[in-house]
Amino acid sequence: MKYIKDKNIVIGISGGIAAYKSAELLRLIQKQDANVRVVMTHNAGYFVGPLTFEALSGKPVYTNTFEKGGNTEIRHIQWAEETDAVIVAPATANIIGKIANGIADDALSTFLLAVTCPVLICPSMNTNMYEKISVQRNIEILKKDGYFIVEPASGELACGTSGQGRLPEPEEILDRLIYCLSPKDFKGKKILVTAGPTREHIDPVRYISNPSSGKMGYAIARAAEHRGADVTLVSGPVNLEPPVNITMVNTVSAKDMAKAVFDNMENCDIIIKTAAVSDYRPKEAAKQKIKKGMDEISLVLQKNEDILFELGKNKKNRVLIGFAAETENLEKNAKDKLARKNLDIIVGNLVGERSDEEDDEKSPVFGMDTNKVVFFFRNGDTEHLPLMEKDMVAHALLDRIADLDKG
Numbered sequence: 219m220k221y222i223k224d225k226n227i228v229i230g231i232s233g234g235i236a237a238y239k240s241a242e243l244l245r246l247i248q249k250q251d252a253n254v255r256v257v258m259t260h261n262a263g264y265f266v267g268p269l270t271f272e273a274l275s276g277k278p279v280y281t282n283t284f285e286k287g288g289n290t291e292i293r294h295i296q297w298a299e300e301t302d303a304v305i306v307a308p309a310t311a312n313i314i315g316k317i318a319n320g321i322a323d324d325a326l327s328t329f330l331l332a333v334t335c336p337v338l339i340c341p342s343m344n345t346n347m348y349e350k351i352s353v354q355r356n357i358e359i360l361k362k363d364g365y366f367i368v369e370p371a372s373g374e375l376a377c378g379t380s381g382q383g384r385l386p387e388p389e390e391i392l393d394r395l396i397y398c399l400s401p402k403d404f405k406g407k408k409i410l411v412t413a414g415p416t417r418e419h420i421d422p423v424r425y426i427s428n429p430s431s432g433k434m435g436y437a438i439a440r441a442a443e444h445r446g447a448d449v450t451l452v453s454g455p456v457n458l459e460p461p462v463n464i465t466m467v468n469t470v471s472a473k474d475m476a477k478a479v480f481d482n483m484e485n486c487d488i489i490i491k492t493a494a495v496s497d498y499r500p501k502e503a504a505k506q507k508i509k510k511g512m513d514e515i516s517l518v519l520q521k522n523e524d525i526l527f528e529l530g531k532n533k534k535n536r537v538l539i540g541f542a543a544e545t546e547n548l549e550k551n552a553k554d555k556l557a558r559k560n561l562d563i564i565v566g567n568l569v570g571e572r573s574d575e576e577d578d579e580k581s582p583v584f585g586m587d588t589n590k591v592v593f594f595f596r597n598g599d600t601e602h603l604p605l606m607e608k609d610m611v612a613h614a615l616l617d618r619i620a621d622l623d624k625g
């Protein structure tokens with residue numbers, strides 16, 4: 219299931235050089251199983267033809283206020299009533315000025331006056347244009363009027379200069395769309411999430427680690443931010459883009475991670491520990507690279523601090539969630555951990571090779587975008603979830619945490 223499935227989204231395209239990126243944005247939103255329609259300014263047609271968007275969306279593109287739609291519909295009113303969110307991308311200096319001043323002299327500006335749903339504006343233009351006092355003034359007006367501004371990125375611009383003004387990548391625009399459409403039921407809550415593996419160095423170039431990708435923890439951090447929480451993400455070394463609008467703390471070893479968690483836990487309402495922390499570290503890490511010589515060498519390992527156990531001892535009113543990836547006896551091991559570490563919920567999954575059998579309970583977990591989990595609750599309840607996108611597992615977990623708060 220996708221979070222914006224079946225939502226009606228309109229992409230408004232104005233005459234900026236980045237108009238070609240709107241085609242990619244359209245495809246990305248369609249992949250979420252949302253319905254997408256396009257409204258274009260006349261000038262946008264100089265950059266990318268309406269036919270492209272008509273073919274991609276499979277729907278007529280609205281470019282002319284006075285063009286008759288099907289039946290007798292007044293298209294800007296009809297479409298406005300049916301729309302759940304609008305993204306204006308790219309938004310030219312011109313369309314920003316028009317929206318800020320209530321001008322309705324073409325299809326897009328007229329449609330935007332008629333909508334009552336959330337509208338995301340993605341300014342995209344040359345840096346000097348973006349920094350112009352009048353443009354900044356208009357953007358401030360839009361913010362005050364309740365429009366959601368997706369800040370342009372910095373970098374090389376199509377006009378050959380460099381600076382702020384680039385249309386953000388479609389993935390970031392989609393992320394902000396989901397933010398706008400999410401309930402803000404975690405507003406006012408401080409959430410600490412840990413994610414990824416740790417690295418325990420043997421020497422400067424070798425370490426003990428595990429294949430945790432961090433995707434589950436990052437999905438939770440993103441989902442919590444979408445739902446209005448103030449999120450701190452303590453991450454081990456991963457290859458993932460940091461979620462927007464959260465506080466990132468990057469760590470390497472279990473020791474670093476413990477310090478980062480203890481430093482940031484004080485005012486947290488909820489702590490969710492998805493990180494795969496090494497239980498042991500080499501007792502002594504060599505200062506220099508260990509040279510190949512002897513046929514056998516031994517490594518003495520020393521136990522790391524159990525972060526979750528320490529958090530459980532110091533729980534106070536905080537909600538504490540742990541994850542348990544087990545290769546056998548999931549229920550017993552997860553329930554033991556739940557009790558031993560004083561948790562509210564433990565999210566369990568059996569790790570192993572998944573076959574094509576539908577009822578196979580094992581999941582590779584590490585590195586995948588999907589996960590099949592079981593929630594074990596403090597009161598003894600158990601809930602089995604089907605195989606789901608990690609984003610959806612994250613929302614399901616947040617739903618259960620919200621229920622704990624109500625209970």
Ligand SMILES: Cc1cc2nc3c(=O)[nH]c(=O)nc-3n(C[C@H](O)[C@H](O)[C@H](O)COP(=O)(O)O)c2cc1C
Pocket residue numbers: 231232233234235236259260261262308309310311312313342343344347
């Ligand atoms: C090649 C070229 C690229 C342009 N790129 C941009 C741009 O990225 N952002 C912008 O605000 N205006 C840009 N403009 C200027 C707009 O096209 C112009 O202001 C136009 O009136 C905007 O009309 P619209 O807002 O109705 O689409 C560009 C113009 C040309 C000729």
